[in-house]
Amino acid sequence: MSSTILGAAAPAAGTAKAALEIRGLSKSFPIGGLFSREFVRALHGVDLSLGRGEIVALVGESGSGKSTLARCVARLEKPSSGQILLDGVDVLKRDRFQASRAYRSQVQMVFQDPFGSLNPAHRIEHFLRRSLAIHGKAGSATATQARLEELMATVGLQPDMLNSYPHELSGGQRQRVAIARALAVEPQVILADEPTSMLDVSVRIGILNLMRTLRDEQGISMLYITHDLASARYLADRTAVMFAGELVEEGESLDLLANPAHPYTQLLVSAVPDPARSGSYDPVRRAELRAAVMSPASCAFHGDPEQPCSAEQPVRHRVGSPENRHWVRCHLYRPAAGTAGHALAEAKVS
Amino acid sequence: MTVSQVSFGSHEPVLEVKDLTVKYVGDTRSTTAVDRVSFSIGTGEIFGLAGESGCGKSTIANTIMRLLKDPAKIAGGSIRFGGKDVLAMGPEELRRFRWQDVAMVFQSAMNSLNPVLTIGEQITDIYTTHAGYSRKESLRRAAELLELVRIDPVRLKSYPHQLSGGMRQRAVIAMAVALKPSLLILDEPTTALDVVVQQEIMAQIKELQHELGFSVLFITHDMSLMVELSHRMAVMYGGRIVETAKAADIHTAPQHPYTQALMGAFPPLTGPRIPLTGLADGVKFHNIPDLAEVTPGHFVAPFAATDTASAHNSAAACGPATSPALLEGAAR
Numbered sequence: 001m002s003s004t005i006l007g008a009a010a011p012a013a014g015t016a017k018a019a020l021e022i023r024g025l026s027k028s029f030p031i032g033g034l035f036s037r038e039f040v041r042a043l044h045g046v047d048l049s050l051g052r053g054e055i056v057a058l059v060g061e062s063g064s065g066k067s068t069l070a071r072c073v074a075r076l077e078k079p080s081s082g083q084i085l086l087d088g089v090d091v092l093k094r095d096r097f098q099a100s101r102a103y104r105s106q107v108q109m110v111f112q113d114p115f116g117s118l119n120p121a122h123r124i125e126h127f128l129r130r131s132l133a134i135h136g137k138a139g140s141a142t143a144t145q146a147r148l149e150e151l152m153a154t155v156g157l158q159p160d161m162l163n164s165y166p167h168e169l170s171g172g173q174r175q176r177v178a179i180a181r182a183l184a185v186e187p188q189v190i191l192a193d194e195p196t197s198m199l200d201v202s203v204r205i206g207i208l209n210l211m212r213t214l215r216d217e218q219g220i221s222m223l224y225i226t227h228d229l230a231s232a233r234y235l236a237d238r239t240a241v242m243f244a245g246e247l248v249e250e251g252e253s254l255d256l257l258a259n260p261a262h263p264y265t266q267l268l269v270s271a272v273p274d275p276a277r278s279g280s281y282d283p284v285r286r287a288e289l290r291a292a293v294m295s296p297a298s299c300a301f302h303g304d305p306e307q308p309c310s311a312e313q314p315v316r317h318r319v320g321s322p323e324n325r326h327w328v329r330c331h332l333y334r335p336a337a338g339t340a341g342h343a344l345a346e347a348k349v350s
Numbered sequence: 351m352t353v354s355q356v357s358f359g360s361h362e363p364v365l366e367v368k369d370l371t372v373k374y375v376g377d378t379r380s381t382t383a384v385d386r387v388s389f390s391i392g393t394g395e396i397f398g399l400a401g402e403s404g405c406g407k408s409t410i411a412n413t414i415m416r417l418l419k420d421p422a423k424i425a426g427g428s429i430r431f432g433g434k435d436v437l438a439m440g441p442e443e444l445r446r447f448r449w450q451d452v453a454m455v456f457q458s459a460m461n462s463l464n465p466v467l468t469i470g471e472q473i474t475d476i477y478t479t480h481a482g483y484s485r486k487e488s489l490r491r492a493a494e495l496l497e498l499v500r501i502d503p504v505r506l507k508s509y510p511h512q513l514s515g516g517m518r519q520r521a522v523i524a525m526a527v528a529l530k531p532s533l534l535i536l537d538e539p540t541t542a543l544d545v546v547v548q549q550e551i552m553a554q555i556k557e558l559q560h561e562l563g564f565s566v567l568f569i570t571h572d573m574s575l576m577v578e579l580s581h582r583m584a585v586m587y588g589g590r591i592v593e594t595a596k597a598a599d600i601h602t603a604p605q606h607p608y609t610q611a612l613m614g615a616f617p618p619l620t621g622p623r624i625p626l627t628g629l630a631d632g633v634k635f636h637n638i639p640d641l642a643e644v645t646p647g648h649f650v651a652p653f654a655a656t657d658t659a660s661a662h663n664s665a666a667a668c669g670p671a672t673s674p675a676l677l678e679g680a681a682r
Contacts, residue, residue, distance in 0.1 A: 062544055201571050201628075203615075234617035254623065268546060271550075272619050273574040273579075
């Protein structure tokens with residue numbers, strides 16, 4: 001197999017016009033008692049770039065660190081090390097202790113649970129008006145009212161819902177309000193952490209379509225965090241796969257899911273129910289994949305004498321043609337998995 | 351021909367539900383959660399019941415197990431299990447019926463294990479209480495049971511918190527099939543689990559079903575998962591069944607606009623990226639009529655052409671109009 005090694009820390013292609021760039025981001029959480037010196041490594045050396053007007057999906061199982069990544073980028077958690085570049089400026093250096101209002105007006109987050117993210121005591125109008133006021137976007141009374149109605153129309157809601165309370169809205173409508181609230185500050189980047197997983201199935205696709213339209217019409221970049229590979233394929237331009245706090249594979253969504261190169265990605269893809277796929281995966285093959293994930297013996301891309309694969313250093317190999325921007329981490333490299341309670345961990349027992 | 355006469359193959363039905371109506375009765379008003387629902391499950395058949403939250407699918411499962419509590423009232427219909435009238439059973443008959451004849455795995459059942467008893471104690475409990483085996487015999491059978499779901503029998507000494515979510519769920523499924531029931535009810539058995547674990551649990555259930563030959567009533571909102579696993583399935587909306595057919599037929603040719611919307615809510619993992627619409631917020635179907643047979647074995651509730659139109663129109667107004675060209679752009 002012909003492969004090109006991109007180098008250990010080569011940033012992904014297309015960084016020249018990246019809206020958001022994450023470099024070597026790590027985050028450890030202390031575990032145990034007050035004086036414990038043990039840590040769980042939730043993120044380790046994550047490099048990810050988000051181009052202007054690009055939707056990137058971050059997929060992985062629970063506990064893989066994808067939500068931690070979003071929370072670090074949203075500055076809800078303080079990363080242990082690494083850089084977050086917004087328009088080329090390292091925001092962790094600029095605002096060391098907490099995110100500035102300027103940063104928040106550029107990076108907004110939409111949370112998983114629309115039932116918990118809207119205060120039940122206020123009308124919808126309040127959430128949007130407050131966003132506008134805090135970020136200095138509120139104009140005259142009539143201009144603000146027009147803006148509120150425009151926001152509601154953008155997310156596909158009736159303007160008279162401004163007077164409703166959250167409990168009067170369905171889950172899908174509430175998630176649209178949460179998106180409108182993020183849009184009110186005219187952000188460059190939206191971080192969406194499993195925005196559809198709490199919603200009824202028939203309205204999920206509407207939220208995904210809305211996100212795509214926002215990207216197409218307003219050029220907003222989005223980081224879409226999900227465990228649902230099919231929706232990542234549907235929405236995202238590129239997909240990155242996270243395993244035990246590290247990215248193991250990344251590429252154009254269609255190419256990545258059609259030709260997964262890392263055993264972990266293959267395992268994920270094979271587990272998705274898809275009636276259109278003829279026959280499910282062979283259990284023997286699945287056992288091999290699990291073994292390859294947990295205790296890798298060989299790397300399929302090994303064979304470049306210049307830069308041999310590594311069991312200690314993450315090495316990226318290019319998969320397929322360069323325009324797919326598809327790379328996979330060396331299979332031999334094993335993260336020092338500090339992620340507690342990972343689903344695959346039980347493979348050792350059973 | 352009624353729906354209950356159609357079952358998979360020529361087997362006689364294990365479970366027959368006919369015109370079942372369940373109401374939640376309040377002081378001032380009552381809600382019909384299940385409205386004149388009929389279906390049957392054949393021997394060794396996997397029957398899927400799909401629908402969104404609140405459509406009444408879990409209420410049906412609880413009614414079959416006779417687990418309904420106030421304010422729920424069975425307002426009409428019958429449930430027959432192997433010729434016996436389930437709704438007429440007395441307490442002692444019910445005790446034997448539950449677990450021995452019909453076992454149920456609840457949603458997030460892995461959290462229903464008792465945290466202060468070991469897995470072994472909880473499994474042997476089933477054998478000593480329901481089957482009257484000695485303690486030693488029960489332990490031997492418990493070990494066998496865990497091996498059946500590929501858990502090392504040393505885990506008999508483990509407490510639930512020492513097992514992963516997937517292992518706990520497998521242990522619960524093992525406990526459900528411990529007394530070799532002829533019907534297993536699975537109510538969203540994998541909702542709280544990761545996709546890799548979900549796949550393994552489902553493979554496990556298929557394998558057990560093949561080995562022990564029980565019938566399955568499988569309840570989920572995940573249409574892809576359901577089509578993959580079930581032989582026949584029914585789609586519920588607002589307490590009514592709107593469509594029932596072989597799973598493969600519903601997958602290839604869904605007829606009712608609601609079924610189409612549900613199927614359209616799951617993007618495929620292969621093939622071209624095509625725009626999907628799903629069902630818009632606030633689209634409602636009212637007064638769903640009784641099912642009518644459209645092709646042999648495929649029953650659909652008749653719907654007005656305007657239902658489809660309104661579903662599409664508001665989908666376009668609500669979900670933004672995504673043209674194929676836009677999606678092509680996205681695929682770049």
